[in-house]
Amino acid sequence: MSGEVRSPPSPPAILLFTGLLCLIWGSTWVVIERGLDDLPPLTSAAVRFVVAAAGMAVLAACLARREGGESPPLRLSLVLGTTNFALSYAIVYWSETRLPSGLVSVLWAVYPMLQALLGHRYLPGERLGGAQFLGFGLGFLGVALLFVTDLRSIGPGAAPAGGVLLLSPLVVALGTTYVKKHGAAVSSLRLNRDGMALGAAMLGIAALLAERGAPVRWTRGAVLSVLYLAFVGTVVAFGLFFWLLRHAPANRLGVIAYVTPAIALSLGIGVRGEPVTAFTVGGLGLILLGIFLVHRRGKRAAAEGRLGYDAATPEGAGPPAEER
Secondary structure, X not given: OOOOOOOOOOHHHHHHHHHHHHHHHHHHHHHHHHHOOOOOHHHHHHHHHHHHHHHHHHHXXXXXXXXXXXXXXXXXXXXXXXXXXXXXHHHHHHHOOOOOHHHHHHHHOOHHHHHHHHHHHHOOOOOOOHHHHHHHHHHHHHHHHHHHHHHHHHOOOHHHHHXXXXXXXXXXXXXXXXXXXXXXXXXXHHHHHHHHHHHHHHHHHHHHHHOOOOOOOOOHHHHHHHHHXXXXXXXXXXXXXXXXXXXXXXXXXXXXXHHHHHHHHHHHHHHHOOOOOHHHHHHHHHHXXXXXXXXXXXXXXXXXXXXXOOOOOHHHOOOOHHHO
16 A cells, blocks of 8 residues: 545635635734834844744755755855845835835735746746736836825835835845746755745844844844744745645635735734825735736646746745746
């Protein structure tokens, strides 16, 4: 007897866990902002990834053999650690000291479009058509709307902070494109474990250099924020997403890219009392419509139903590989 054959999860179970993943990744933006009440941004991010890297090491030890794949080369781990973790999260954490968490999540939602644009340029088989380029125009029209309305109303420093924030999804798209091009045979668990460890080291060094003498208050809220982001927002969410990729049609997981910014915006309003205007909702709507158009595929691609996995992105803001 070759072993027990496990039945796949039921469609309601897949729907339930997909919703849970959206809720987790949608909540991380406001939890980051809560932690920044007591911790400097680089310190908060560094501690998060020290803890998350330890948790990912345990996850990789338990599941990497089952997943398969080669051990990641150092250059691949360095690219992932530098772009997807160190630079990207440093920018996000810094931005949330200057902008509301919900607005940060909405602006970051341009990531799937940037990823698709780089895929069109550098990855075979990911060419885009006319309707998809229309999606880019609509998405970035939504970003422009937010810059001339919500960001302008916050104060003179908000628009420059929003411009810096947009570098975060850009560097993640660059890093993910490199990983997709050169890491197809690599274990994603081991790669993310190593990338998180390197990213944590880079963030820690940056915190020592840039935040020396900054007030650090390890309040109950700060500790819970770091633990939630490390274990629930990173390790648990990663494991859940990876499990869903094995059992759910990939196009259904694309809903994550649409739901998480809406959840983040709602939690920012309800938990932190952040302002929201008709322009906020309109900008989000244009960005999500742009994402929808950019990631449309023909009947043949939809029928293939391939599953794929990209390197981790901040708060899971990107859909699976085949949706990008």
